[in-house]
Amino acid sequence: MKIMNCPLNGPRNILEFVWGGEVKAMPDPAACSDAEWAEYTFLENNTAGVVREWWCHVPSSYWFIAERNTVTDEIIRTYPAGEVFKNRVEFAMPAEGGKK
Amino acid sequence: MPFGLLRYGLGGKYPARRHFTPEKNPKKSYDVVIVGGGGHGLACAYYLARDWGIRNVAVIEKGYLAGGNTARNTAIIRSNYLTPEGVEFYEHSMKLYRELSNTFDYNILYSERGHFTLAHTDAAIRTSRWRAEVNKHLGVDSELIFPDEIAKICPSLNLSDDVRYPILGALYHPPGAIARHDAVAWGYARRASEWGVDILQQTEVTRILQEGGKVTGVETNRGTIHCGKAMQAVAGSSSLISKMAGFKLPIRTIPLQACVSLPVKPFLDQIVVSGSLHVYISQSSRGELVMGGSTDPYSLYSTRSTLDFKEGLLGHMLELFPFLGDMRLARQWAGMTDMTPDFSPVMGKTPLENYYIDSGWGTWGFKATPVCGVTMAHTVATGEPHDLIKPFRYDRFKDFMQVGEKGAASVGH
Numbered sequence: 001m002k003i004m005n006c007p008l009n010g011p012r013n014i015l016e017f018v019w020g021g022e023v024k025a026m027p028d029p030a031a032c033s034d035a036e037w038a039e040y041t042f043l044e045n046n047t048a049g050v051v052r053e054w055w056c057h058v059p060s061s062y063w064f065i066a067e068r069n070t071v072t073d074e075i076i077r078t079y080p081a082g083e084v085f086k087n088r089v090e091f092a093m094p095a096e097g098g099k100k
Numbered sequence: 101m102p103f104g105l106l107r108y109g110l111g112g113k114y115p116a117r118r119h120f121t122p123e124k125n126p127k128k129s130y131d132v133v134i135v136g137g138g139g140h141g142l143a144c145a146y147y148l149a150r151d152w153g154i155r156n157v158a159v160i161e162k163g164y165l166a167g168g169n170t171a172r173n174t175a176i177i178r179s180n181y182l183t184p185e186g187v188e189f190y191e192h193s194m195k196l197y198r199e200l201s202n203t204f205d206y207n208i209l210y211s212e213r214g215h216f217t218l219a220h221t222d223a224a225i226r227t228s229r230w231r232a233e234v235n236k237h238l239g240v241d242s243e244l245i246f247p248d249e250i251a252k253i254c255p256s257l258n259l260s261d262d263v264r265y266p267i268l269g270a271l272y273h274p275p276g277a278i279a280r281h282d283a284v285a286w287g288y289a290r291r292a293s294e295w296g297v298d299i300l301q302q303t304e305v306t307r308i309l310q311e312g313g314k315v316t317g318v319e320t321n322r323g324t325i326h327c328g329k330a331m332q333a334v335a336g337s338s339s340l341i342s343k344m345a346g347f348k349l350p351i352r353t354i355p356l357q358a359c360v361s362l363p364v365k366p367f368l369d370q371i372v373v374s375g376s377l378h379v380y381i382s383q384s385s386r387g388e389l390v391m392g393g394s395t396d397p398y399s400l401y402s403t404r405s406t407l408d409f410k411e412g413l414l415g416h417m418l419e420l421f422p423f424l425g426d427m428r429l430a431r432q433w434a435g436m437t438d439m440t441p442d443f444s445p446v447m448g449k450t451p452l453e454n455y456y457i458d459s460g461w462g463t464w465g466f467k468a469t470p471v472c473g474v475t476m477a478h479t480v481a482t483g484e485p486h487d488l489i490k491p492f493r494y495d496r497f498k499d500f501m502q503v504g505e506k507g508a509a510s511v512g513h
Contacts, residue, residue: 001407001408002406002408014397015397015408018397019397019398019399021352021399034498034500035498038497038498038499039348039498041497042350042441042497043348043349043350043497044349044350044351044352045339045348046339046340046348046349046351046352046353046399048340048353048401053398070353070399070400070401071401071402072402073402073404
């Protein structure tokens, strides 16, 4: 059984977690072009090595960040997303505000 | 008579034929360099030589011939996909597969078995009916059948209600087949090398040389090789090679595990797949049960095997074939798949002018080997994508024109 350390719930079986993919810098949805948004949405670094990823502890619906080596499958560190994201992202603005 | 056999073996009357031409040092320059010596790369080299007369070609392989996903798939060939683009593409592949042993004069052990995709929920029945109608419309033999008919065709399957997920129906695809996967690659490699294609094993590409948006060559551990055009066919490592070329792909590398049992007497003619249970099983010509499940739950550049996978797979498999409870596994392995967001491949042109790509082979690459060879050879030779692969172009993600392939196996939809 592979164990992952949840920053909220402590060490748990990795089957309790869902992988959310690499942490990427999100362009401003209201200001970026369609091409930038497509790149953010679909293109992946798919790095072979240490990456920073989103993970979710499903039973408690808790999203956090893990640093993991994608070659050796070693989980290096897990921590709350607040360590990286200091400010709240506002999605409330209307989509029409985006420019081409 | 053992002595007769020995005399036959040692006699010079029937000398063993060499499989491939002997390995040479790479030339300084080739018309086309293909990165990746698996089924797809070798098929492309074969059709470049046969259909386009381009024989000054090198196939560069980091490991050994067809030692990646060509050796690691479960050898299932079918065309009962969901999207019209996918169905036409894979149907063309099946037509080529049926003739391949004759084309090569080399037996790939192509064996038509009939292919079931089991449905355990109303939603799966609906998707099966949808797939059957799309398939029939495009001339593919495919229909939705129910437990009474399934029992007649595949009597060993457990159709009782006394399981967690009873079988409600199945999409039945009579031409579904399996083949000897190594032989497919060897057949292509053998003919291609006879025609002058250089197959360079143990040769790792470390850099892709460019000048003004064009590829001029590749740097390898055996020196620099110049080329007029280049192509990559390295599923599992697609992102790593494309990074050398300077562009990102819509691909995540995710392991897919599989295993085989000890060989037993033939009892299962058909290929049985359950999308909901994440199980697929067929019996090889050696009698082994070849089994696979779903892709791993997260990305990894590794071919390690896990107990979680086998628990999940075999638990479900025992619902379908309870009498296999005492069966033992003989081997287990994993391959690294290229998972795309829409479960369709990424093929054709790239941001570089003379660099072509054959990638995005998640769990559907082996069955596409011949058609990939034909269409990529066309693309490399003419510089324009073949009609069959136009929907799978790299730029479709920029235009939000994905080809959502819900007929792909081993993945949640």
